[in-house]
Amino acid sequence: MAKEKKLVEAITSMSEDFAQWYTDVVRKAELVEYSGVRGCMIYRPYGYAIWENIQRELDARFKATGVENVYMPMFIPESLLQREKDHVEGFAPEVAWVTHGGYEELQERLCVRPTSETLFCDLYSKIVQSYRDLPKNYNQWCSVVRWEKTTRPFLRSAEFLWQEGHTAHATAEEAEERTILMLNIYANFCEDFLAIPVVKGQKTEKEKFAGAKSTYTIEALMHDGKALQSGTSHNFGDGFAQAFGIQYSDANNELKYVHQTSWGMSTRIIGAIIMVHGDDSGLKLPPRVAPTQVTVIPIAQRKEGVMEAAGALNDRLVAAGIRAKFDDSDKSPGWKFSEQEMRGIPLRVEIGPRDIENGQCVLVRRDTGEKIETPLEGIEETVKALLEQIQADMLAAARAHLESHISDAVTYDEFRDAVENKPGFIRAMWCGDEACELKIKEDTTATSRCMPFEQESISDVCVCCGRPAKKLVYWGKAY
């Protein structure tokens, strides 16, 4: 838990009440507002701008690997949803249904998409005939609806924004390759762009996606030591292809089923940004994702020349391609400082009479609070370099937090002790039996987060039952 000096009274401190802290930050930073419908949130401009930056960057990374965007209907006929058995069973409990059009009852009710596998499958069954039609690498940006019992802004809402990629391939190998490729795109995106280090691995049978052959995940660690699944990539094998009849003729004119993948990242990732980087003063955004990177704040703004100098400084930063904003409101400087901090704007530039006289300004880092007096000459380059430094330092800080919150457990007593006293990931061996996962969850509320790709053996036996161990698993309490 962070112990930085608290600068903003309006936000409950993390150590006092982490959940309330989260809610306060979300509200005070003006990311979202609650709507009249349970679990559906309003994205305010600042919150939506963060999502737009995420979209822009991810979209570019997808397209660089040959992905094309499409848009699917938001309604799925019930009969179509029911085509794949495991899939329906997985989603049925949280599906919203449309039963009427105007005053008339529909002859077949329509589900509001909780995810669009069935629609993509239906499409692929129509447009794929030959191996020459493959692969299909489609993605869509949309919202989906899942009638959740309990909701929280970003982390779990009834309607949420996401992208869902759906691909169809000629071979199993190619599908697996795409699945891993996308997982790596997510992981790299989190690290480079959001300064969030993640653990990559495979989900257990119990935790994998409904209908998938295998599910891969990136797991991030929040400030309170709880894990957040931040992106997933699924290999469907040819299960959906069989259920939906997606076949193609190969080069030898033999009829084959396609192999499919799907992968998604949602607005939940904004919750991760908040809980990985935030502190008691509010949000703390990495420069690359920050809608506003710099706030220019005039001091003693009614004094001769101050507003002009501050405005000119802001113009220079904007002209240099920095996302800078000039706070020329008539609030007091202290107020403006707090606003900048609550909103997590990475860098603040103060300029007042004293600075103007000395040909300088004062830079204040949001991540460390450090104040730096800097000459106005070459300020564009100074700020750019500092923003890069902040981005790098934020990743390093988050990585240090992650690494210091991973503990190993060999015995069940050690495991239980770790769940109670060492917030974070617990590495422990597992026999592969779902019964042990269930028992661990029952006893401790911790769940298997993933089987990391880098496997090692820290013990020969399962931490729970003592039978021979098959896999090293990361466990933890999760959102």
Add this chain to the structure above:
RNA sequence: CGAGGCGUGGCUCAGUUUGGUAGAGCGCCACGUUCGGGACGUGGAAGUCGCAGGUUCAAAUCCUGUCGCCUCGACCA
């Protein structure tokens, strides 16, 4: 879906136990003085007390129903 909490100006809440003229702080608007960590003064606007019934001379307050929100659990991105 279980357990708890809560709906009163934009926000946070008091007032409900014991029915009797709708309140405070913050915010907002105007003007002035301020300005290097949420400044101050003066004046001003703003509420069918979530909604619907009921009891009563009289309901924010009591009764019934209903809708919604938050937190914690069980389920999920």
